Amino acid sequence: EKYDVIVLGTGLKEGILSALLSVHGKKVLHMDRNNYYGAECASVKLSQLYEMFGEDPKTIPENMGRDCDWNIDMIPKFILAAGDLMRMLRHADCLMYLDFGRVAGHFVLHKDKIERVPCTVKEALSSKLMGLFEKKRMGDMLQAIGDFFNEEHKPMNIDPKKATVAEFIKAYKLDAETADFIIHAMALEQNDSCLNEPAYETLHKIYIYTFSMSLYGASAFIYPLYGLGDLPQAFSRLSAVWGGTYMLDKKIDEILYDEQGKAKGIRSGTECAYAPMIIGDPSYFPEYVKEVSKVGRGYTILQNPIKQCADSSEHEKDKDGKITVQTSAQVIITGVAAKNGRKNDIYLTTQGYNHRTTPKGLQLGFLSGEVTTNDENELQPGWKILEGCGILKKFYKVQPIYEPIIEKCEPKGIFVSKSYDATSHFETTVQDAIAMYERITGEKLDLDSKIVRPPIPGMENEAQ
Incomplete structure (x- = not known):
């Protein structure tokens, strides 16, 4: 059988590319060696998690509940509400396949305390992260960013396309600690390398973050009910609508x-x-990739949510009118806050029954960060927080991060995605998929447009 494109692996990036290429008229064959969708992005049951780490599922305690109530992400990440993944889902008309719940809160470790990240001028003025005058300066900065990127495009006092991030921070007289959480917890930069780069991209990330916050309140992030495993499937379904062929369990x-x-x-x-x-x-x-770093990933089952996060999150009521305990949260531990000489951030996320990923009364806690050894203590600041929640079971692994050797593979017609990084969001993931699509097709991808689905055979007149 002849095709225009063969896609190997049903991870999120491969699913996005398969869908986009199918939509644009390519005949696509999509294969996976596994008998399930998602590849590294799969959501697994508790018994499968035990098996993946070489443990017998028969040893799972009865108090862990039913296996079918678990949906555990192998690459846990939240979704920025106004970020590129949501834009991609709208562009591809995939939202009909997914249900989302909001993440209760977004936090940062500051002076050994977990504090909510302020996202608006109002929140900045009430935040415990800063003193009175610093709050005013940060509020002025957020206002200026919002005015610049909204429809009116009000000019800034300093040109963000010429000034560096460091110069921009200096212009607003922000101290180092404030700059630290703005860069890492709002712009979602992984390290401080952006400080010497033009400020525009970083400021735009801050704008997208604050705009995300305005969509659902309480947090800038959302998460699919029943885990991330449905994301690759949503794009796979779109590809199938446009004629894509799928084969699982194919070595x-x-x-x-x-x-x-x-x-x-x-x-x-x-x-x-x-x-x-x-x-x-x-x-x-x-043979076409190189290892550029390593990421440590921790998976834990917790008795309780992170108390500081649950207490600081907006209360919601269930259908019976009872206050629900918030189990979902994200905590970013910057290299500065980790106090162990790290240059890259540590990411900690929790979730539970609110998003239908655990039985009632139990939570999942995930930890990730770039590491240099197999010693899990490299992520100790994150483990310390999780230990305060009562760890019932934990697993840990170190994975290499690969990048393609583009000059070696792409002239041969082979396009390889990057490994999934340590971040707790999908922005870098989607950026890699977009960059690959544009290298493959030579065309710019317009995420602000929307794909129009083909009419159902026999109903063409009704569609018109």
């Missing part, structure tokens, strides 16, 4: 090349499929 035995050394297809057992372009995650192309 990829060989990448086929023509006489010029360019990719021409794949072999699975005795079967072959042909296409001049092959896309996949790093696990399918070890």
Whole structure:
């Protein structure tokens, strides 16, 4: 069988690319060696998590509840409400496949205390993170950013396309601690490398963050009910609507090349499929990637939510009118706050029954951060917070972060995605998918447009 594109792996990036290419008229074959969707982005049951870490599911205590009530993300991330992933879902018309709940709060570790991140001028003026005069300066900065990026485009006193982030912070006379949480908890930068770069991109990230906050209140983040596993499936369904072909549980035995050394297809057992372009995650192309770092990932089952986060979150009532305990939160521990010489942030997220990922009365706690060794104590500031919630079970692993060697693979028609990073949000993930799409097609992707689905066969007149 001949195709225009073969996609290997059903992770989120591969799902996005498969859907977009199908929509734009490409004949796509999408395969995965696993018998489930999601690849690294899958949501698994508790028994599967035990098996993945080499433990017997029969040892799961009865008080852990029913296995079917667990949906545990292998790459846990929240979704910025006005970020690129939501724009992508709207562009691709995939929102009909998903239900979301808001994340109760977004926090930062500051002087060994967990504090809510202020997102508006009003919140800045009441925040415990800053003194009185600092609050006013931060409020002025947020107002200026909002005025610049809204429809009126009111000019700033300092040109963000010429001034660096450091110069912008200095212009508003913000102290180092305030700058730290603005850069990491609002702009969501992973380290301080942006300080010497033009301020525009970082300021736009702050604007998107504050705009996200205005959509649902309490937090700038949302999360799908029943876990992230439905995200790759949503894009897979869209691809199928446009004629994409899917095959799960298909081992990829060989990448086929023509006489010029360019990719021409794949072999699975005795079967072959042909296409001049092959896309996949790093696990399918070890010869075309390089390791650039490592990420440590911790998975925990908790007795309780993080008390400071639950207490600081807006109260909601269930259908019976009872106050619900907020289980979802995100805490960013900057390199400065970690106090252990780290340059990169540590990300901590929790979730539970509110998002239908655990049985009632239990929570999931996730920890991630770039590491240099296999020692889990590199993420100790995060473990300390989780230990205060009562850890019933924990797992930890270190994964290499791979990036494609573009000059080696793409001239051959092979396009490889980057590994998923340590961040607790999807912004970098979607940016990689967009960059790949634009390299593959040579076209700019307009996320502000919306894909119009093809009419159902036999109902063309009704569609018109």
